[in-house]
Amino acid sequence: MASVVLLGVALLVIEGLAEALVPAVSLLAGLGVLVLVARTRTVRLRSLTVLLSVSTVWALLVALFTAGVGRLVGLTTSDDGAPIALAAFIEEPGKLLILLVPALVAPGRMRRLAASDWMLLGYAAGAGFTVAEDFARRISMTAISPWLSLLAELLGTGTSYSLNPLTSGSFQTGVTVPWTGEWGQVMVVGHQVSTMLVASTVGLGMWAWRHAGHRGAGAVTPWWRLVAVGGPAAALAWAVMDHAAYNATVASAGWTQKEGLLLGVVKLVWLAGGMGRGQVVLAVVALGACLVVDAHRRLLAGPLGTLGEGVGVVPELSGLAAPWRAPVRAVVALGVLTWADLTVTAAGYAQPGLTRRARMRAGRRTGRLVMEVRRQAMGVTVPGAEPAARRRWALAALAIAVVVALVCLGVGGALGRVIGPDVIDADDALFFAGLLDSLASWWDSLGLGGQILLTALGVVALMSLGASGALALGAFGVFAWAAEHGHGVADFMRDPRQATIDYLRTVTLGQLLWDVLDFATTFIPGSALGLGARSAARSLEATVALRRNVDDLVELSSLFEQRSVLTAARNDAVDRLRSLLPEGTTMRDFNQRNYKNTLRNLHDAGYRSYDLDRLRQAARTVHQARPRVTRAAEVAGEVGGVQDLTRRGYEIPDAFRPQGLAGKPTGPRRVDMLAVSSDGTSIHVPELKGGTSRLNTGSVPTTFEGDALQGTPAYVRDHLLTDPRVIELFRDNPGIWHGVRSGRIAVTSEVISTPNPFTVLHSHPIDVDLASYPQIIAAIEDKIAALGPP
Structure with missing residues (x-):
């Protein structure tokens, strides 16, 4: 106005x-x-x-x-x-x-x-x-x-x-x-x-x-x-x-x-x-x-470029010759995706049961989400x-x-x-x-x-x-300075030497000081323009945050792409083994526990060495491929968990950060991850799942609380006791341990699932309440003492 x-x-x-x-x-x-x-x-x-x-x-x-x-x-x-x-x-x-x-x-x-x-x-x-x-x-x-x-x-x-x-x-x-x-x-x-x-x-x-x-x-x-x-x-x-x-x-x-x-x-x-x-x-x-x-x-x-399942589906155009299929499909996609973006955004403005102002807010929010989908697609x-x-x-x-x-x-x-x-x-x-x-x-x-x-x-x-x-002050200040000093600048551009001599002959001390101050407040950092540059730099924080989110998507997309490659290799290995199965045997006969006995029985039954070697190699390929797929899903869940917790303000100690596909799995009776809130008032111990992984349905024995299901407070408490990394963390950070032992620092847990690169799911958080179990507290104290000083 x-x-x-x-x-x-x-x-x-x-x-x-x-x-x-x-x-x-x-x-x-x-x-x-x-x-x-x-x-x-x-x-x-x-x-x-x-x-x-x-x-x-x-x-x-x-x-x-x-x-x-x-x-x-x-x-x-x-x-x-x-x-x-x-x-x-x-x-x-x-x-x-x-x-x-x-x-x-x-x-x-x-x-x-x-x-x-x-x-x-x-x-x-x-x-x-x-x-x-x-x-x-x-x-x-x-x-x-x-x-x-x-x-x-x-x-x-x-x-x-x-x-x-x-x-x-x-x-x-x-x-x-x-x-x-x-x-x-x-x-x-x-x-x-x-x-x-x-x-x-x-x-x-x-x-x-x-x-x-x-x-x-x-x-x-x-x-x-x-x-x-x-x-x-x-x-x-x-x-x-x-x-x-x-x-x-x-x-x-x-x-x-x-x-x-x-x-x-x-x-x-x-x-x-x-x-x-x-x-x-x-x-x-x-x-x-x-x-x-x-x-x-x-x-x-792929999915990162769509607004949802079934929205903006682009036909495959499989009837076209291969050289023409991609460019023609891109032209078709331009029309289909543009229409999908517009209709989804319009639907945001037309949500029923809302006031006019609320519909405007909902529509703008939907438009921002559509824009974010396009950014994600460009990023990956x-x-x-x-x-x-x-x-x-x-x-x-x-x-x-x-x-x-x-x-x-x-x-x-x-x-x-x-x-x-x-x-x-x-x-x-x-x-x-x-x-x-x-x-x-x-x-x-x-x-x-x-x-x-x-x-x-x-x-x-x-x-x-x-x-x-x-x-704005700095930018228009440059224009005003140029307009104010236009005659002098023009003279200087025509004849720098003569313009400088004329200026020095006629300028007074006061005018010289004023001109220096005028130039400084316009162009030197610390002036309005300098403040504008710093303000613009501060506003880049939003851009940096967006870039980090895109980097997160790129990292997760890469992991899921590798998982797809490994899954395809596993399926090929399984298909090959299935095609070689002798009559009367099943895939179960060639799992890692049974395949050696099965091969021995086939040898005794008169099978040729050549056929047995092919079966042995095919079975070993399957045995090697399956854990790779599992490991890829685990790492995707770990990386997704790190990204999610970091965005929520948690700090993750180095000992609990994922080791990548080349690293070893976390191992039994260890927590998937441990994170400390930035204000130091809570510790979060999530269960991490990637891809299609789910919580185990079988119970496992604990040290003090009998059998417990994965994801329950008893299960988490026992893993905190049996994970040597947790004991070392408490020993090296006595302030954190005293806060946990006294109940001043809350210990919570939840399941964080990363089924695909652009989705993170959370279960309802639970209170682990470690301070209410003196037996566990005493056992952790003993383990800290056994480690000795850091």
Whole structure:
């Protein structure tokens, strides 16, 4: 509400603000349209709007960097090589570099993104550039003449905005088309479209790389690797050359007559791409491909990609030829799963017997659960063991970013020097230095009241888009600083040496101290921006928690996959043994206890040694396979128990942590696990079950309480007494033992079952009440004393 009131006042008070805000409104609406279309996404809308808002400030920094590079390669901002070559070769990869921050801070989450997530992130990052650039351009035109911006639109030389996210922000102008000599329209897409296209190919390239590593890829593996690397490279090159060619065409269509290898490549790509229009078509194709790839990954995720048994069932399409079955089924899955997601979410809003507000809450909760299913599916279809895979991915992202940046800087600088000032004497206002000058003039014209009003509006608007208060203050603070110091920054960009000399000649001590303080409070950590960064880092805790949950799913999925493999091997071994059974024998005759006697009896009956050897080997294979399956289920139950207890705030001593498939089973008369609550007020001793395992129905003898069933308090008390690890824990932690003995620390138990990777079941907790059994307490005391000091 505050943002609406401030916006209304600002529109009335600040001339030209309504015109300057058109890009932001249109591109936010376009982002909403894409979010509705991308039904496979796993990123939240809030994350996208925060990225868009931060990218507006990032655009300013990239523009300043571009001008600095121009100075290094010998170009001023009025040289045509700067807006034509450097603007394209630095801005296009620069827009994507903002995604490097989450790639390094949260690589686990980034590597598990859906392909459609990359598309949306690319759109948001590029939209911030369009908003920043066109805001400055429009407000600068207003500062010169209130009618200049409107005139540019009427003449068709300005940007156009609509609800279509792929044409909004595009720039068209009429020129004499090169090579044909006819009058026509050439176009450059908005920054958000080119960045969306490149980011989409990054997401698709990651899928192609992983597909190439799949065993089913076979001989086409090198081609998939080539697609994975070449796709994003080609998309970025296309975006850069389209951008450079359009800037050159607006400056002078005669640029096409210049010779040179670099210019020849730019001309060829621009012409083949429809002189700016091809990116829109390719962006639509990339969007569709991202959605289909995401649907394919949900199919690969199996139960983790579904909303429940019987919901969103995708037909097998077994009648299709094998090469076509997977892609066609992925397209079908996109429609089936999208419909299932929408109907399940809608059902959440329509639950009977609830008030309207409760139905809204239930619907939103259902929508979050649907999103979580998609996140799980994306997570379990990403190969690699954590955390090593996460670190490798982050290093690879950093290395690729560095290589791309260096290549673009080198090629852009070389092309800029080739073009130089030869095309026309470009207006300084075409480049960011001129825009900063005009922006500073407009900012000064607002007066103190207008500046305060616009700052408040900017901060509230960023907060309404999802940014924290500190981050909004810091981000808009950078914009305000640039507007306040725009004249000086522009002068410095044109002639750093002379601008520095002039500043030092005229500055007073008080002004110098104020400028230092102003810069420090804007850019140095500890200021509002620094607080915003720390606040953003704290907000990453939720992302880290989500990443851990996904890691848990990946670990459990791997265990259950191994269990499936072992189960299949056991079944094959059983089938082979059954096929070899001599007449008159059963499988029971060849179990581990009986098979030697059975083989001896068969030998005495005259069976050939060859047949006996085959039976012996087949029986031993079965004997080895069965405990492996059992062990895999045990480990899955142990890992599921660890994950569940950790999420509930328990700490598990090292002695009670699972040893994995290669480790030995816990053994008889030992507890499955022991965990201590984080506040030290309770000890939990669960029974852990994995897969289809259940509690034993037979009773076992105890030391002091007769026979007891598994899972009962008497059974748990006896295992605490007979497990040497428990005795060592009590000896090494006398505070815990005294609390248990006195009853101050409660001892509880329950059954935790992990039947599949995404389900954990709990029984009703029971109170073990160890302190009420003095015989057991005394026996534990004796065992602690027998161990001696730690």
